[in-house]
Amino acid sequence: MMLEPVLTHEPHAEPDGDFLDAVLHGLSLPKRSLPSRFLYDAHGSNLFEHITELPEYYPTRTEIGLLRSQAGEIGAALPSGAVVVEFGSGSSRKTELLLAALDRPAAYVPIDISAAALYPAARRIAQSFPDVDVYPVLGGFHDLERMRLPLGDSRLVGFFPGSTIGNFSQRAAVEFLLSARRLLGPGAVFLLGVDLQKPLDILLPAYNDADGVTASFNLNLLARINRDLEGAFDLAAFEHAAIYNERYQRIEMHLRSLALQSASVAGRTFCFAAGETIHTENSHKYTPEGFERLARDGGWEVSQVFVDKNRLFSVQLLA
Template sequence: MNAPIPHLAPAAPLDGGPDRSFLQDVLSGLGAPRKQLSAKYFYDRRGSELFEAITRLPEYYPTRTELAILDRDGPEIAAGLPPGAALVEFGSGSTTKVRRLLPHLPDLAAYVPVDVSEEFLRSEADELGRDFPRLRVEPVAADFTRPFGLPDDLKDAPKAGFFPGSTLGNFEPEAAAALLGSFARTLGTGSTLIVGIDLVKDKAVLDAAYDDAAGVTADFNLNLLTRINRELGADFDLDGFSHQAFFDENLGRIEMHLVSRKSQLVTVAGVPFHFASGETIHTENSYKYTVPGFRALARAAGWEHARVWTDPDGLFSVHALKASTIRRH
């Protein structure tokens, strides 16, 4: 869990019935040899509320640490963006973080928030426009994991990208590199990208961040089963599953799982699935990087590393990249 991921793909009901892609993903995931569910389905209304609660927990450092970096180093970060740039935020969601940079960017050609949730996107854009009346805001409703176009009248403006929250860590490294390559194609050669990346650190700190003492992250993970019960006609017994999160040092990632407490049978839309006692559903990965490791990943995707800013404890990092090579696919 890094930042909300509803912005990667929607899961809205179709014609008042269950979302067909949601149902298909759940059936195929539970039918896999190692059961899994996509983290993008965490974020129904209750899941989003729980995630916001997680960001305020004492154990969960990423959000407050990245905000502190943007507050402290915002002028320097902004100074590295080209004058008169169009600033494109991928998966913008809430505008909390970009607001840290905007006061230092008085000459932006435009701010272009990109998000798949059009209603929320428009609402946030309107509010931002009221708070920054001189700023041109051009929202684009699109899934940033797929190719999309920027407004035609901004094609000649220099481009900069903003991708905070360490959302990149939710992607497998190969997919993360492909996404960075896609950003380079969208922004163009010579563009700048500011990206938040969570860092490898003491295992105890990471484990606590994803398994807090108050049990909020456990509720967040289990809420996925509640959603499946409600929307897909499943019969998961929530007391029959427990939350598990741990840092795998070999793979460099946090894994979140739901663990079956007993041998049990669960049905989803009438399809039965057997769970052995101790069997898990893998619900999320969150990759952590070293600074050199992320530089190598970015370079493989056509980006040269320009600057990095970290907090005093080395928990989190914000990177400035320059697109040196556009890799067509």
């Protein structure tokens, strides 16, 4: 059931000034870059949901298939009567599969920065699982250190699907894992979606689909700058580019300038050479050994690894 009053946590605000400061700073760097979180305004979030349904985009369907096909094994590895704490819960699409696999889950705590996504999803989960108490928490990853979960001595299961951990830098991923460890406390376990390294003929199309949805998602960042920050970017003068960085073992999304041009943001002008890019997002791909090192640096040990039959994607249990 949905508990009232809803447990909420007031997140740090993200006013236009924060967006403006980040854009002005990022466009002033020698290698221009913008924080990937700004891709996810309302329109960007809708486009990303569309991306997850594309035939080229293997992560979502593979992870869902894995949660379904290995539900028994995953459920057996997790404690009975657990409280599931999901980070960046969004639509909670995969949560129902996990809750159904658990033995008598006691409560579900979705954490998300978007109230528009958080509360409808929490109500849906409460309706689908009437015996599970649902405590939606409004907050972002940067709020983890300030959160307190009044759940008594319940055994906690962290849940972070989607390989979102791969969008973080190495340092940010370690900091997130450490923060999650402190929030969840001793005795907790943590179930994460982790994307694996694979051939480029599978990897690259997932981030550069034939229908151009990912391109629209990336270019929407410039449209958002134009709309919210008095920007003057010509979207037709930039193109989406997805490349694999072998050194850092990650897909990088960029916006590439098609010509020598200038664009302005809040009265400041920036010049772009033909071929110059704005780096907008990373998606790291891991070897089992590489993720094991990352988990250990973040205060966890890999306990079990669940992998699909084609070894494209993994769900990893940390303890």
